[in-house]
Amino acid sequence: MTQKLYEQLQGGFHGCSDGQHDEQHRQHISESEGGHYGLDQLFRDVHFPSVLALPDFVTSENLASRPRPTEAQWEAMFCGLNPQERRQERELSPSPEPSPSPEPSRRPMQVCLHMEQTQPVKPQVAFDIDSFLGFASSLAMARHGIQYQPVPLKRQNLTTDLHIKSSKVSHVSDDGQATHFVSAMLKDIPHFMLGRVVSAENIVVYVLFPHLAEGSGSFFSLTKEQLTRWLDKVFLPAVHQHCEAHYTQHFPPDYEQALGNSRADQVEGRSVKTASYRQQKLISYHLQPEVLGDIWASVLDTIATVPGLGDFRDPQLFFSTKGTKLQFKTSPYRPTLLDSMEHFMSYLNSCLDLDFVHVDRLYVDLGKEICANISPQHSPQQQHQQQTGNEAQVYEAQVYEVQVYTWKRCCLRSYMHWMYDGEAPSNKASGQRYYSQNMLYDACGLTSLAPKSSRQFAGGLVYSQFYNSVKEVSDV
Numbered sequence: 001m002t003q004k005l006y007e008q009l010q011g012g013f014h015g016c017s018d019g020q021h022d023e024q025h026r027q028h029i030s031e032s033e034g035g036h037y038g039l040d041q042l043f044r045d046v047h048f049p050s051v052l053a054l055p056d057f058v059t060s061e062n063l064a065s066r067p068r069p070t071e072a073q074w075e076a077m078f079c080g081l082n083p084q085e086r087r088q089e090r091e092l093s094p095s096p097e098p099s100p101s102p103e104p105s106r107r108p109m110q111v112c113l114h115m116e117q118t119q120p121v122k123p124q125v126a127f128d129i130d131s132f133l134g135f136a137s138s139l140a141m142a143r144h145g146i147q148y149q150p151v152p153l154k155r156q157n158l159t160t161d162l163h164i165k166s167s168k169v170s171h172v173s174d175d176g177q178a179t180h181f182v183s184a185m186l187k188d189i190p191h192f193m194l195g196r197v198v199s200a201e202n203i204v205v206y207v208l209f210p211h212l213a214e215g216s217g218s219f220f221s222l223t224k225e226q227l228t229r230w231l232d233k234v235f236l237p238a239v240h241q242h243c244e245a246h247y248t249q250h251f252p253p254d255y256e257q258a259l260g261n262s263r264a265d266q267v268e269g270r271s272v273k274t275a276s277y278r279q280q281k282l283i284s285y286h287l288q289p290e291v292l293g294d295i296w297a298s299v300l301d302t303i304a305t306v307p308g309l310g311d312f313r314d315p316q317l318f319f320s321t322k323g324t325k326l327q328f329k330t331s332p333y334r335p336t337l338l339d340s341m342e343h344f345m346s347y348l349n350s351c352l353d354l355d356f357v358h359v360d361r362l363y364v365d366l367g368k369e370i371c372a373n374i375s376p377q378h379s380p381q382q383q384h385q386q387q388t389g390n391e392a393q394v395y396e397a398q399v400y401e402v403q404v405y406t407w408k409r410c411c412l413r414s415y416m417h418w419m420y421d422g423e424a425p426s427n428k429a430s431g432q433r434y435y436s437q438n439m440l441y442d443a444c445g446l447t448s449l450a451p452k453s454s455r456q457f458a459g460g461l462v463y464s465q466f467y468n469s470v471k472e473v474s475d476v
Contacts, residue, residue, distance in 0.1 A: 001459020004419060009127070009337060009368055014418040015411030024410060025114055036112030042080070048073055080108030113408075113442045121403055124373040127337040127366070129328040129344045133162065133320035134362035139205075140293035141317075141356035144198040146205060147284045150231060150251070150258040152192040154221040158206065162186050162320070163449055163463040164363065186318065188219045192227070195284060200351035202324065208316040224255075231255040234312060238298035242291045251285055258283070293356075319352075325367060341366075363462060371469065372403035406443040406468045409434060415466075416448065425451050437468055 008014065016024070043050070049066055051058050075081050139146060165183045190212035197203040212226065222230075232254045240248050252258035262283050287295070296317075303312045328344045330336065344364070348354070416424040416432060425431025430449040437443040445467040450457040 001456055001461055004456075004459075005461065008415075008419070009366075013411065013415060015408070015414045020410075020414075028112075028114055032112070035107060035110055036115060037109045038115035039111060041115070042109055042111060043077075045073060045076065048077060080110075111440060113440065118403060121372045121374060123405070124371045126369045126371070127330045127340045128325045128369070129340060130325045130365040130367045131320070131322040132324070132344075132348075132362070132364045133164075133318070135358045136317040136319060136356050137358065138293050138356045139287075139296040139317065140289070141319075141352050141354075142197045142205075142292060143289055143351055143353050145289045146195045146287045146292065147198055147201070148195040148287045149193060149282065149284045150255070151262045151283060152194075152222075152227070153282070156193040156204075157219075157221055158187040158191065160187065190219055190222060190226075191318070192222050195287075197319070197351055198286065198289075200321070200347075202321045203319055203351065204321065206318045206320075208318055209312055210316065211313050212311050224259075228255040229309070230312065231258065233306065234299055234302050234309060235295075237302065238295045239287070239291075241298055242294045369469070370405055372405060374403055404468065404470050406437055406470070407445060407466050409442050409444050412444070412446045412466060416446075420454070420456065425449075425454070435467075437470070443468070 047067065048069055049058065049063055054062065069077070162185070164186055186208065189208045189210055191206050191208040194205045194207050197205065212222075236251070236254070239251065252261055262281055299315070303309045303315070328340050328347070330340050334340060334343060412434070413424075425448065427434065430447075431451060433447045435445040435447075437445065445465070447463070447465045449463055450461050
């Protein structure tokens with residue numbers, strides 16, 4: 001698996017060869033029967049209102065000055081039916097009744113990637129660590145302490161699928177009579193956010209309780225009763241046991257007061273408590289690193305020995321962070337994949353003690369970005385004038401050559417064939433999922449979840465995704 005990953009990241013993508021693409025092109029041309037078009041052939045109606053033809057946003061005044069599109073223009077624009085062929089068809093058959101089966105002239109024009117030709121551009125390749133997550137055996141993992149949060153907020157709970165499951169999770173049957181153990185996603189295991197790692201506030205620490213039995217359906221949040229038992233009978237006693245009075249006097253004595261403190265700014269001085277006045281704010285307290293190991297040991301001992309706390313047994317410490325792509329991205333000063341990995345490991349060791357981290361359950365999101373290396377063309381500025389009433393507005397535009405790489409479906413399939421040695425997981429489940437790009441069949445993305453029985457999963461590959469960097473364009 002290490003060799004496969006290295007060959008993909010450093011040696012090439014292992015998609016289709018040039019010869020395979022040439023053969024696919026010849027076969028496609030012979031089968032298309034002239035029914036495919038480039039984008040420039042589809043949107044050629046200069047009389048149809050278009051934002052692209054304007055230097056600014058379209059306005060109601062601008063639309064009012066244009067003639068309304070005809071029925072044929074609307075049909076051509078939204079149905080992709082060739083207006084010239086439609087006119088010929090109406091002249092030959094004036095009957096308004098639609099044809100029972102689509103004749104070649106009634107088929108919509110299809111956008112075809114083979115009709116588009118662009119200038120080859122040498123790509124820029126960059127690497128990064130986009131996120132990481134893992135499990136720890138003790139809070140002592142935090143070298144500089146933890147910013148502890150006594151009142152977790154519901155919105156801080158895990159909500160996304162991290163593609164990692166935990167076994168032995170209690171589950172109550174629909175009739176409420178029997179409890180059995182099932183495999184569940186982390187977001188569906190009862191949990192709450194404990195706090196953040198000091199000196200690395202983007203590393204969030206959660207406590208998972210696999211034995212807090214849940215009925216059918218997804219987990220939402222712990223109840224007030226569960227949070228009260230945890231803080232008052234488990235965690236706060238451990239803090240008071242290992243911290244002196246001058247330290248613990250700054251902590252709220254129980255969950256009820258901590259909850260009140262988190263709402264104080266909204267409810268103090270008000271006689272009416274509406275939903276808007278009861279919003280919580282984040283309150284946190286620093287726990288020094290020297291006592292974290294002893295505190296967690298006392299937590300485990302209390303759960304194991306005090307009656308009534310059995311549902312908290314076997315708690316799991318889980319930590320995760322997202323949005324570190326720019327933090328560990330390669331640059332002219334750190335240009336290689338090895339540079340990015342060493343930078344990441346240096347950071348990880350500076351804030352986490354890996355002796356308390358389950359390294360076999362440490363997951364790193366390694367990213368590779370391929371971008372067209374095109375800079376702005378400093379051509380003479382163009383001026384566009386638009387008359388609005390008595391004022392002339394001048395627009396200055398700079399010419400840019402823009403290219404966006406997209407994955408081809410055939411190349412993604414070739415990659416999956418190579419990665420899994422000819423036995424790629426099924427595309428009917430989460431093993432392979434293709435996502436078309438802008439209604440184009442050939443341009444798409446791919447997500448792949450390695451089957452647990454595969455050599456790839458055993459070798460450390462959990463999840464892969466290949467997507468096109470066009471999100472910014474869509475957002476705009």
